[in-house]
Amino acid sequence: MALSCMRCPAGATGSARRAPFATAAAAVSFARCGGLGRSASAAAAACWRIHAVAPQGAKAPMTADVKHVVTPPASPKVENGSPSEITLDEFEDLSALCKNGNDDSTVSITVVGASGDLAKKKIFPALFALYYEDCLPKHFTIFGYARSKMTDAELRNMVSKTLTCRIDKRENCSEKMEEFLKRCFYHSGQYDSEEHFLDLDKKLKQHEGPRVSNRLFYLSIPPNIFLDVVKCASKSASSVNGWTRVIVEKPFGRDSESSAALTRGLKQYLVEDQIFRIDHYLGKELVENLSVLRFSNLVFEPLWSRQYIRNVQLIFSEDFGTEGRGGYFDGYGIIRDIMQNHLLQILALFAMETPISLEAEDIRNEKVKVLRSMKPLQLEDVVVGQYKSHTKGGTTYPGYTDDKTVPKDSVTPTFAAAALFINNARWDGVPFLMKAGKALHTKRAEIRVQFRHVPGNLYKGSFGTDLDRATNELVIRVQPDEAIYLKINNKIPGLGMRLDRSNLNLHYAARYSKEIPDAYERLLLDAIEGERRLFIRSDELDAAWSLFTPLLKELEEKRIAPELYPYGSRGPVGAHYLAAKYNVRWGDLSAEHYKA
Ligand SMILES: NC(=O)C1=CN([C@@H]2O[C@H](COP(=O)(O)OP(=O)(O)OC[C@H]3O[C@@H](n4cnc5c(N)ncnc54)[C@H](OP(=O)(O)O)[C@@H]3O)[C@@H](O)[C@H]2O)C=CC1
Numbered sequence: 207m208a209l210s211c212m213r214c215p216a217g218a219t220g221s222a223r224r225a226p227f228a229t230a231a232a233a234v235s236f237a238r239c240g241g242l243g244r245s246a247s248a249a250a251a252a253c254w255r256i257h258a259v260a261p262q263g264a265k266a267p268m269t270a271d272v273k274h275v276v277t278p279p280a281s282p283k284v285e286n287g288s289p290s291e292i293t294l295d296e297f298e299d300l301s302a303l304c305k306n307g308n309d310d311s312t313v314s315i316t317v318v319g320a321s322g323d324l325a326k327k328k329i330f331p332a333l334f335a336l337y338y339e340d341c342l343p344k345h346f347t348i349f350g351y352a353r354s355k356m357t358d359a360e361l362r363n364m365v366s367k368t369l370t371c372r373i374d375k376r377e378n379c380s381e382k383m384e385e386f387l388k389r390c391f392y393h394s395g396q397y398d399s400e401e402h403f404l405d406l407d408k409k410l411k412q413h414e415g416p417r418v419s420n421r422l423f424y425l426s427i428p429p430n431i432f433l434d435v436v437k438c439a440s441k442s443a444s445s446v447n448g449w450t451r452v453i454v455e456k457p458f459g460r461d462s463e464s465s466a467a468l469t470r471g472l473k474q475y476l477v478e479d480q481i482f483r484i485d486h487y488l489g490k491e492l493v494e495n496l497s498v499l500r501f502s503n504l505v506f507e508p509l510w511s512r513q514y515i516r517n518v519q520l521i522f523s524e525d526f527g528t529e530g531r532g533g534y535f536d537g538y539g540i541i542r543d544i545m546q547n548h549l550l551q552i553l554a555l556f557a558m559e560t561p562i563s564l565e566a567e568d569i570r571n572e573k574v575k576v577l578r579s580m581k582p583l584q585l586e587d588v589v590v591g592q593y594k595s596h597t598k599g600g601t602t603y604p605g606y607t608d609d610k611t612v613p614k615d616s617v618t619p620t621f622a623a624a625a626l627f628i629n630n631a632r633w634d635g636v637p638f639l640m641k642a643g644k645a646l647h648t649k650r651a652e653i654r655v656q657f658r659h660v661p662g663n664l665y666k667g668s669f670g671t672d673l674d675r676a677t678n679e680l681v682i683r684v685q686p687d688e689a690i691y692l693k694i695n696n697k698i699p700g701l702g703m704r705l706d707r708s709n710l711n712l713h714y715a716a717r718y719s720k721e722i723p724d725a726y727e728r729l730l731l732d733a734i735e736g737e738r739r740l741f742i743r744s745d746e747l748d749a750a751w752s753l754f755t756p757l758l759k760e761l762e763e764k765r766i767a768p769e770l771y772p773y774g775s776r777g778p779v780g781a782h783y784l785a786a787k788y789n790v791r792w793g794d795l796s797a798e799h800y801k802a
């Protein structure tokens with residue numbers, strides 16, 4: 207089925223180009239367009255040297271926000287015997303729309319901290335993937351910046367080791383890699399030297415030529431040097447005629463005070479619209495899909511409240527420890543590393559009211575309302591744990607404090623479970639349980655929604671005394687092996703009346719042949735396009751810290767001892783007691799889960 211897709215006009219905004227809540231057919235009409243179409247708000251942020259601070263949550267006029275409508279085909283393809291089913295794979299192939307034909311401007315992307323782990327592991331590979339999909343603007347240059355001495359060739363060699371091609375798209379892969387690497391350069395400099403950034407500026411100008419220069423700086427460095435870099439880059443290397451944006455990696459502070467100080471510091475040199483605080487979980491495919499699922503399907507939204515939902519679980523686990531990152535981790539712990547950002551962001555998206563529109567500010571306004579309706583976490587609603595050494599099958603796995611960069615008496619949690627509540631009409635009394643841990647038995651991130659019991663259930667007798675087992679559960683498996691499935695009750699075929707539990711399963715690998723893009727690809731592209739929907743606004747960040755700061759202070763002041771759990775186990779038993787306090791059972795640990 208061929209679809210004729212129109213390009214967006216130069217002024218169309220990112221959110222107009224891609225609609226997270228749209229239905230399949232409508233999604234086509236919001237397909238991405240060329241990266242340099244600048245929205246009114248992006249234009250307002252064009253000059254880094256503007257020091258005025260935009261009013262919080264202010265909504266820029268969206269005069270250029272034209273949404274194209276692509277008429278769906280007259281007779282949808284008949285698939286699986288259902289005439290109404292449209293093959294979404296065909297709607298999905300939008301890569302051609304990423305092509306940017308703008309000859310008048312260039313984008314320079316400077317990866318600050320290019321010698322580091324994140325740059326190698328995620329940022330350069332994501333940039334290559336965008337290039338491979340023709341999603342980078344026509345004129346672009348990538349610079350690595352760090353203190354390490356390296357030539358352009360050495361940077362290219364380093365980067366080339368982590369580039370991969372899409373599993374389903376390998377044509378011309380090595381040629382594309384060569385082309386991409388030729389557009390990567392390196393500049394060695396100190397992070398606090400305006401002079402070194404001026405040297406970078408000269409090199410950038412050579413590549414940009416006479417075109418309008420847009421500049422994106424990705425701060426892939428430890429947080430203690432964020433401000434030095436922003437100051438120097440702002441003074442010496444910001445664009446004079448285009449936009450300048452900065453992607454800031456987490457952690458955004460350690461608590462309310464340090465986060466506010468960081469924001470104040472950044473705002474000495476940037477306006478809020480130039481700051482792209484990244485939370486890469488917001489770029490994950492199934493997190494994006496959360497709102498589509500809810501707002502474009504009639505069957506879910508009416509159930510999305512305390513009336514039908516018993517509890518919501520947000521679960522993150524990794525099957526490896528903090529090896530190699532212990533030094534960083536010990537200053538933060540799992541609550542700051544995962545809960546205060548990744549899981550809380552998912553919670554806000556999950557629980558928000560319907561936004562007025564798909565504009566970034568409308569969505570972020572709704573998320574902030576959720577966060578501000580929540581009660582700060584209490585110590586009695588939290589369980590903390592730390593992994594200890596464990597020997598299995600002849601292999602000994604190290605404990606957290608066996609890491610040389612971690613103090614032997616560290617009480618930093620590597621596991622935490624928490625019960626949070628939203629004090630609003632929709633969610634009053636519904637426990638939102640979070641659980642995050644390192645060195646557990648599995649690597650997984652998922653959202654579990656447990657629905658209430660069916661009132662006066664006719665089939666009660668078939669479930670025995672455990673009615674919880676009979677309730678519906680919606681699972682959104684963010685990773686790995688992305689899936690959305692709904693647990694339902696059904697009759698086992700036959701003459702008797704025996705009931706079974708089955709999954710209605712949207713399993714991405716079975717449904718779609720295309721590889722799911724990495725979260726960093728989506729977020730980098732959004733930053734280039736000036737789309738802020740998936741980045742954290744400063745008031746969201748303040749609200750998030752307000753929820754966690756009192757608890758974090760109490761844990762640290764009282765030096766609360768974490769419950770030890772063996773490396774590779776299911777985590778501390780305390781997490782079960784916490785859930786039981788609110789009549790909840792963790793869905794990921796039920797016997798059924800292992801059967802599925
Ligand atoms: N790695 C990951 O998986 C993730 C990382 N992050 C965040 O991304 C950012 C970068 O992470 P990552 O790449 O792991 O960090 P690294 O520790 O690898 O640091 C990146 C680069 O910064 C420079 N650097 C390191 N320490 C210092 C220091 N004390 N003073 C000055 N420069 C220093 C080094 O470059 P040079 O010596 O050449 O100047 C290093 O190569 C951090 O903010 C981190 O919290 C967020 C999510 C995941």
Ligand SMILES: O=C1O[C@H](COP(=O)(O)O)[C@@H](O)[C@H](O)[C@H]1O
Pocket residue numbers: 486524543544651
């Ligand atoms: O931000 C972080 O995320 C990673 C997990 O990211 P994922 O995309 O691999 O799930 C985590 O390992 C790290 O500790 C944390 O800082």
